[in-house]
Amino acid sequence: MQKRITGLLAVLLLAISAAGAQTVAPETVVKTMVDQVVATLKQKEQTTEAKLDAIIGIITPVFDFPLMAKLTLGRTYWPQLSETQQTEFTGLFVEKLRKVYAAQVDNFSEQQIVFGEARNQGDKVYLDSYVQSKGDRVSILYKLYQSGSSWKIYDLEIQDVSLIRSYNAQFVPIIRDRSPAALLQDLRESLADAKKE
């Protein structure tokens, strides 16, 4: 009897989580994430470091960081890194992005975030948004793709400047003119410099 109940419960749980995973729309994924990040930023008694850790925890499942790292190098240059270099590069890239976020945590002021309608772009989904900041409108575009059963962010465009393209423009010349090892070296140095300050 008890076994049967446990079995039923397991089936029920699976059914619930399966339904949950299928129905999270891309715009909901982004809005939930943004709401959680804003709520974290608003906690005044928390230290910057604690807030940052919480934010990284919130955004990590939503952003496909390993894919983003790959896309910044592209089809031609990604394979020029050895497997060990690829792993190290991904780690350094994520740490670089973490620094970008860290800088924003302290600057946060209560700005209203306005979302547009999600639009289909082939098999991807684009979600427009903007923040009204000091008399200026700053646009932020979230780009998502379907990864398994969930939607994940693979690029951001701030004022029409794509994160992937921006890093691509900086990374590729280093590989092309010097070497993949030089790119890793430059990344390591830039992260070390930032730590010193």
Added chain:
Amino acid sequence: MQKRSELFVRGRLISTLLLCLPFMLPAEDAHADFDLFEDEFEKTETMETKPVSDPLIGLNRTIFTVNDFLYLRLMEPVARGYAWAAPEGARIGVKRFFKNLGWPQRVVNNCLQGNFAGAGTETKRFVINSTAGVLGLRDPALNRFSLEPVPGDFGQTLAAYGIGDGPPIMLPFFGPSNLRDALAKIPDHFLNPVSYLDPWELSAGVRAVEFENDTSLHLGEYEDMKEAALDPYIFFRNAYKQNRDQQTGE
């Protein structure tokens, strides 16, 4: 999630899976991710598929270094002092005042680009903001009538007539640009009422106030962008191109 589903069907499928596994692994093509984003990233001009043409790169990098120094040591410290002295609301008002004066430039360029609706919107914005908005210090056109500003500059106009952007140029004070947009600053200069202030020292002084006022509303942002970059010169050159390509519909 995926793991749980696997557990659920494990009883029946485990042996099949184990048999298939060696065949499934090579099937995960190393290029699959790139195929999925082929149109967006691999085929576009803004990706580094071939080296970016930047014939003046040596000079450009030098000007970037000088600009960086002047901005961090002179312009931004002044803006910080000014931001300390003047409340943010007032500074936003000043920013809007100067933006309102950009009306002739936006109208002329929207017309030259055949965007007469845009020119009309800009004129409505100018009339409303110059009167109800107290000489442009406020923006009731946007806040009450939802009239969004319609940008328009001569660089866009040239682009609309099929003129390409040309090589990147780092301008002293103004920052990243390209040959087309740098030359386009000349006609736009004559469409700005501030240029007609007499004597020229007054005109230059007012321009400096406009610049410092803008800077005071973006303190620290330049430093943040620089820190996010690996090669700041390339970052700003590329960001300018991406942003302009979007504005000129390229």
